[in-house]
Amino acid sequence: HAGHTMPSQSPMDHSKMTMNAPPAADDDPMAGMDHGAMNHGDMVMAPMPKGITRKKIGPAETALQAFSDALEVGNRDLAIARLATNLKVVEDGDEENYSDYLGGHLDADIAYQKSVKTILLERTVVNETPARARIVSTIRMISNRSDKKIDIIVKETALIAKQPNGWKIERLEWLSAK
Helix, strand or coil: CCCEECCCCCCCEHHHCCECCCCCCCCCCCCCECHHHCECCCCEECCCCCCCCCCCCCHHHHHHHHHHHHHHHCCHHHHHHCEEEEEEEEECCEEEEHHHHHHHHHHHHHHHHHCEEEEEEEEEEEEEECCEEEEEEEEEEEECCCCCCCEEEEEEEEEEEEECCEEEEEEEEEEECC
């Protein structure tokens, strides 16, 4: 019970737990549970930290994460495999198309990712249609080299679409906090 303060002699009263709705279609056993109506034996419930840890992620987010992981480990081919040929990349206002990005900037992004530790602070996934998602992430990048100080927050927005050959990133926009 991480995040709970347990009293020494007050057991939980599970008989008062209620379900206001059936579990969701994705078999989430907690879906529809009215946590406020539960008697937790006078436990003090700490709020859940805002985070990005989830057991299930969808295919669009999986594609974006695979791209990010490929940059981090320097796997250029895997990174390219996650990009749509109609890709637009916008970084701090400068826009590149697919061939421009592959022709130079991709290698710079790989080199940069190797020089920083990336911490995903927040992520919102909006499924615009069953075949299109917008993913907005807040990322902190900290240098992992002692000779170069980097500690920035980057807002990443990705448009990802289901194409015949899988989920592909059609637009990436990175905006650094100043």
